[in-house]
Amino acid sequence: MCLGIPGKIVEITSAENKLALVDVGGVKREVNIICIVDEEHPPESCIGEWVLVHVGFAMTRINEEEAKRTLELLQELGEVQEEFQAMKNSAKENL
Amino acid sequence: MKHVDEFRDPEQAQKLLEKISVLAKQVQAGKDRPIHIMEVCGGHTHTIFRYGIKQMLPPEIELVHGPGCPVCVLPMGRVDDCVALAEHPEVILTTFGDAMRVPGSQKSLLQAKAEGADVRMVYSPTDALSIARKHPEKEVVFFALGFETTMPSTALTVLQAEDEGIKNFSLFCNHITIIPTIKAILDSPDLQLDGFLGPGHVSMIIGQHPYLFIADQYKRPLVIAGFEPLDILQSIWMILNQLKEQRHEIENQYGRVVQNEGNHNAQEAIEKVFELREFFEWRGLGSIEHSGVRVREGYARYDAERKFSIPNLKIADPKSCQCGEVLKGTLKPKDCKVFGTTCTPETPLGALMVSTEGACAAYYSYGRMDSFESKKEPTT
Numbered sequence: 001m002c003l004g005i006p007g008k009i010v011e012i013t014s015a016e017n018k019l020a021l022v023d024v025g026g027v028k029r030e031v032n033i034i035c036i037v038d039e040e041h042p043p044e045s046c047i048g049e050w051v052l053v054h055v056g057f058a059m060t061r062i063n064e065e066e067a068k069r070t071l072e073l074l075q076e077l078g079e080v081q082e083e084f085q086a087m088k089n090s091a092k093e094n095l
Numbered sequence: 096m097k098h099v100d101e102f103r104d105p106e107q108a109q110k111l112l113e114k115i116s117v118l119a120k121q122v123q124a125g126k127d128r129p130i131h132i133m134e135v136c137g138g139h140t141h142t143i144f145r146y147g148i149k150q151m152l153p154p155e156i157e158l159v160h161g162p163g164c165p166v167c168v169l170p171m172g173r174v175d176d177c178v179a180l181a182e183h184p185e186v187i188l189t190t191f192g193d194a195m196r197v198p199g200s201q202k203s204l205l206q207a208k209a210e211g212a213d214v215r216m217v218y219s220p221t222d223a224l225s226i227a228r229k230h231p232e233k234e235v236v237f238f239a240l241g242f243e244t245t246m247p248s249t250a251l252t253v254l255q256a257e258d259e260g261i262k263n264f265s266l267f268c269n270h271i272t273i274i275p276t277i278k279a280i281l282d283s284p285d286l287q288l289d290g291f292l293g294p295g296h297v298s299m300i301i302g303q304h305p306y307l308f309i310a311d312q313y314k315r316p317l318v319i320a321g322f323e324p325l326d327i328l329q330s331i332w333m334i335l336n337q338l339k340e341q342r343h344e345i346e347n348q349y350g351r352v353v354q355n356e357g358n359h360n361a362q363e364a365i366e367k368v369f370e371l372r373e374f375f376e377w378r379g380l381g382s383i384e385h386s387g388v389r390v391r392e393g394y395a396r397y398d399a400e401r402k403f404s405i406p407n408l409k410i411a412d413p414k415s416c417q418c419g420e421v422l423k424g425t426l427k428p429k430d431c432k433v434f435g436t437t438c439t440p441e442t443p444l445g446a447l448m449v450s451t452e453g454a455c456a457a458y459y460s461y462g463r464m465d466s467f468e469s470k471k472e473p474t475t
Contacts, residue, residue, distance in 0.1 A: 059296070
C-alpha cells in the first residue's frame with residue numbers, strides 16, 4: 001500500500017479527467033495522473049514517461065533506471081505479487 | 096535474509112558499512128547506550144528485515160521500528176465500527192487487502208465477509224467508486240486508511256464522486272498524519288532517540304518543510320530515505336555524520352523522488368477534502384492530538400461517520416498484547432509475551448503481526464535473529 005509500483009504511461013484515456021493507461025509489469029490499468037500534470041506538463045506530454053503508482057494514482061515521475069530498481073526491490077520484498085494480484089482482482093471483479 | 100554480496104552494488108555497500116562503523120564508534124564513545132535511530136516508515140522496516148540490515152550494522156547502532164504502518168496502528172474500536180458498517184444490509188464495504196485482516200475485538204472484516212457481509216477488497220479507492228456507479232441501489236463505503244501517501248488518492252476520489260454527482264459513495268475515514276505522531280514520540284518520556292530515517296513516500300507528498308521542528312525544537316537529525324538497502328545505509332551514514340558534527344538538520348537522501356516542496360496537486364486535494372481531528376486513537380500509543388483527519392463539513396455527504404450511525408466503540412488493546420511498547424521502541428517484538436505463540440501472522444492478536452510492514456510480522460518472517468543479537472552484545 002505504501003510503496004507504490006513503477007509503471008509506464010502508454011496512452012491518455014481522458015485528458016479532461018486526467019486518466020491514463022499505465023503498463024505495470026505487463027498489466028495495463030487505468031491510472032489517475034492529476035498529481036503529475038500542470039500547465040507545464042499537460043497529459044499528452046506524459047506518454048512514455050515512467051511514474052510511481054500508489055493505489056491507482058501516479059504520484060511522481062521517475063526515470064527508467066529508478067523504475068527498474070524499484071521493481072526489483074518490490075520483487076525482493078514480495079510486495080509486487082500482492083499488489084499485482086489486488087490490481088488484477090479489482091479489474092476482474094469490479095470493472 | 097541477504098548477504099551484503101547480494102546487494103545491487105556490494106562494493107558500495109561494503110564501503111558504506113565501513114564508514115558507518117568508524118563513525119558510529121566516534122559518535123557513541125563515552126555514552127552508556129547505543130545510538131538509537133528510528134525508521135518511521137513501515138516500508139523501511141520491511142527492507143531492513145528483508146536484507147538483514149540490522150545485523151550488518153555495528154553494535155553501537157540500534158534501529159527502533161516506528162509506528163509507520165497505518166494498518167498496524169488502527170485501534171480495535173475502529174475495526175469494530177467498520178465491521179458494524181459492513182453488516183448494514185445495504186452496504187458494500189470496500190478496502191485494501193491488509194485492512195481486511197486486522198483483528199477487531201470480535202472479528203476482522205474478512206471474518207465478517209465469511210459470515211455474509213458484502214466486503215470487497217479493492218486495489219484503489221477509484222475501484223470503490225466504480226462499484227458505486229455499478230450498484231446505485233447500494234451504499235458503497237470505502238474504508239480509507241494510510242498516511243499522507245494514500246490520503247490524496249482518497250481525497251481525489253471524493254472530488255471525482257462530487258464531480259459525477261455520485262451519491263451512494265462515502266468514506267469511513269481513518270487517515271492519519273505523520274507529523275503529530277513523530278512529535279508525540281519525541282515527547283514520550285521513556286524514549287531516547289538520536290535521529291530519524293524519514294519516510295520516503297510520505298515526504299514525496301508533504302515535502303521537507305513539515306519536519307523542520309524536529310531539527311529546530313528537538314535538535315534531532317532526520318534524513319528522508321529511499322527504500323533500497325543502499326538508500327538506508329547511506330541515510331544512516333548521513334545521520335551519523337550530522338551527529339558527529341553536532342548538526343541537526345533535515346536532509347533528503349531520496350532526491351530522485353522527493354522534491355523539497357512535495358506534491359502541490361496532492362496537497363491541494365488533501366486540504367480541500369480533509370481537516371484535522373482534535374484527537375485520534377492509535378493502537379498501542381493511545382490518543383494523539385491532531386493525528387488523524389476527517390472529511391470536511393462541505394463534503395459531509397461523503398462521510399460514512401455522518402451518513403450512518405456508528406457505534407463509536409472504544410476497545411482497550413488486549414492485555415497480553417504489548418504492541419504499544421514495541422511501537423515506542425522500548426520492547427523488542429521477540430520479547431513480547433505472546434510473540435510467536437498465541438500471536439502469529441496466521442492468527443494475529445496484535446496489529447503489528449498483521450501487515451508485512453509491521454515490526455512483529457517482519458521479525459516473525461525474517462527474524463529468528465536471537466543468535467545474531469546475542470553476538471552483537473558488546474563483550475565486557
